[in-house]
Amino acid sequence: MKKYIVVIDPGHGGSDPGAVGPTGLKESHIAFKIACMVAEILMRYGIENIFTRVGDTRVSLDERVKIANKSKADFFVSIHINSAGNPLATGTETYAYKQGVEGDRLAHSIQNNLVQAIGLADRGVKYNSLQVVRETKIPTCLVEVGFINNPAEEQLFKNDEFSEKAAIGISKGILEHIGIDYMQKEDKSMDTPQWKKEGIEYLAENKLMSDPEGWIKKIEEPMPVWAIATLFMNLHKDLKGDK
Numbered sequence: 001m002k003k004y005i006v007v008i009d010p011g012h013g014g015s016d017p018g019a020v021g022p023t024g025l026k027e028s029h030i031a032f033k034i035a036c037m038v039a040e041i042l043m044r045y046g047i048e049n050i051f052t053r054v055g056d057t058r059v060s061l062d063e064r065v066k067i068a069n070k071s072k073a074d075f076f077v078s079i080h081i082n083s084a085g086n087p088l089a090t091g092t093e094t095y096a097y098k099q100g101v102e103g104d105r106l107a108h109s110i111q112n113n114l115v116q117a118i119g120l121a122d123r124g125v126k127y128n129s130l131q132v133v134r135e136t137k138i139p140t141c142l143v144e145v146g147f148i149n150n151p152a153e154e155q156l157f158k159n160d161e162f163s164e165k166a167a168i169g170i171s172k173g174i175l176e177h178i179g180i181d182y183m184q185k186e187d188k189s190m191d192t193p194q195w196k197k198e199g200i201e202y203l204a205e206n207k208l209m210s211d212p213e214g215w216i217k218k219i220e221e222p223m224p225v226w227a228i229a230t231l232f233m234n235l236h237k238d239l240k241g242d243k
């Protein structure tokens with residue numbers, strides 16, 4: 001199977017925060033957070049990621065283009081958060097260089113999946129001669145997830161769950177474009193396995209364990225040493241018959 005490589009380009013960074021929301025949220029920070037989440041998802045499919053910046057650093061557009069063109073990557077996906085003079089500006093849009101190229105198809109795939117994932121207005125795929133889109137030699141697009149200057153959307157971006165949804169949407173778009181089915185991360189089942197439940201109930205009934213409800217809820221967590229010690233102490237007392 002072909003090994004895919006994606007250059008992920010979190011917009012702005014360092015002394016260039018990009019757009020700043022009404023309460024001070026920085027585009028550069030949100031773009032980086034979403035970029036990291038995208039990388040984490042793509043890695044689950046064996047897709048390699050190259051970042052144009054590591055952490056909160058300033059990287060010029062020339063440098064970003066150079067990284068893309070020197071890489072042997074298949075795609076370049078730039079992640080930004082939009083801003084406009086109008087505080088009511090809303091929605092998601094994706095930029096491609098021109099119609100009909102592979103970057104355009106990638107942009108459509110990302111745009112559709114992202115809109116579906118986060119539910120903001122669909123502003124569609126647009127064409128623009130943005131430097132990173134124009135000068136990269138690999139199929140490229142630039143995503144504007146939402147408007148950080150819109151107070152309601154800025155609030156959304158403060159929520160990690162919303163960023164995660166955006167990352168899933170972008171990742172789904174990339175995966176769909178290369179023909180890989182997105183699969184939900186295996187939900188850590190919240191159901192307590194029957195044998196563990198019975199065991200805890202048995203210990204609680206025999207007064208060998210306090211707070212069985214709590215332990216049933218924390219079933220995924222290993223028991224701390226003090227809990228095991230208490231368990232043994234109670235068991236020991238019980239065996240000696242002096243409870």
Ligand SMILES: [Zn+2]
Pocket residue numbers: 011012018019027080081
């Ligand atoms: Zn930007």
